[in-house]
Amino acid sequence: MPAVWPSLLDLSRDECKRVLRKLELEAYAGIISALRAQGDLSREKKELLGELAKVLSISTERHRAEVRRAVNDERLMTIAHHMSGPNSSSEWCIEGRRLVPLMPRLVPQTAFTVTANAVASVAALHNATLPCPGDTGNKEVVVCYSYTSTTPTPACTAMPSGSIVPVKSPRPASPASNVVVLPSGSTVYVKSKYCLCCYC
Incomplete structure (x- = not known):
C-alpha cells in the first residue's frame, strides 16, 4: 500500500x-x-x-x-x-493618525555612550577643518585641441650605397602634466583652475 x-x-x-x-x-x-x-x-x-x-x-x-x-x-x-x-x-x-500621541523618549544610555560621544566629537573637529564640499566640487576646465600634421612619415630612406635603412618615427617629448596625447597623435591641453580633493 x-x-x-x-x-x-x-x-x-x-x-x-x-x-x-x-x-x-x-x-x-x-x-x-x-x-x-x-x-x-x-x-x-x-x-x-x-x-x-x-x-x-x-x-x-x-x-x-x-x-x-x-x-x-x-x-x-x-x-x-x-x-x-x-x-x-x-x-x-x-x-492612520494615532489616537494618543507618542511620549517623548529619552536618549538611551549604554556602556558605549561615552566612547561613542568621544569619537563623534573627534570626527566633528576633523570635519570642521575640511574645505566646504561646494569648494571641492567646483572645477573649471579649459580644453584646447591641437592637431598634428596628417602628412605621412616615410617608413624608410634610400642611402647612396643603394641600401635601404628604416627610419624610426620621432618619439614625442614627454608631455607635461596638463597635456594628454591621444592615440591619433593629437594633444589635448587641460587647464584646471583648481582641484581640491576631500575624502570625508
Whole structure:
C-alpha cells in the first residue's frame, strides 16, 4: 500500500494559534496594501476594512499601524499615483493618525555612550577643518585641441650605397602634466583652475 502523507500535522494547539494569528495579520496587511495601491480611501473601503477587522480580530491600534505602514510605502504610493492620479493619500493619512500621541523618549544610555560621544566629537573637529564640499566640487576646465600634421612619415630612406635603412618615427617629448596625447597623435591641453580633493 503506498505511503500517504498525513492530513494532520504534529502541531500543538498553541502552535496552531500562533500560525492562525500570523495568517490573519498577513491577510489584513495584504488587503490594506492592495486598497492603498488602488488609490485614496473611500467610504466603501472603510466599511470593508471594518468588517475584515471584526472577522480577523484586528484592533484599532493595529489597523492604524497597518494604514501608516501603507501610507509610508513608496512602492504603493507610486502605484496609486499612476493608477488614480496625485493626491491619493489624504484620507489614508487621516485614517492612520494615532489616537494618543507618542511620549517623548529619552536618549538611551549604554556602556558605549561615552566612547561613542568621544569619537563623534573627534570626527566633528576633523570635519570642521575640511574645505566646504561646494569648494571641492567646483572645477573649471579649459580644453584646447591641437592637431598634428596628417602628412605621412616615410617608413624608410634610400642611402647612396643603394641600401635601404628604416627610419624610426620621432618619439614625442614627454608631455607635461596638463597635456594628454591621444592615440591619433593629437594633444589635448587641460587647464584646471583648481582641484581640491576631500575624502570625508
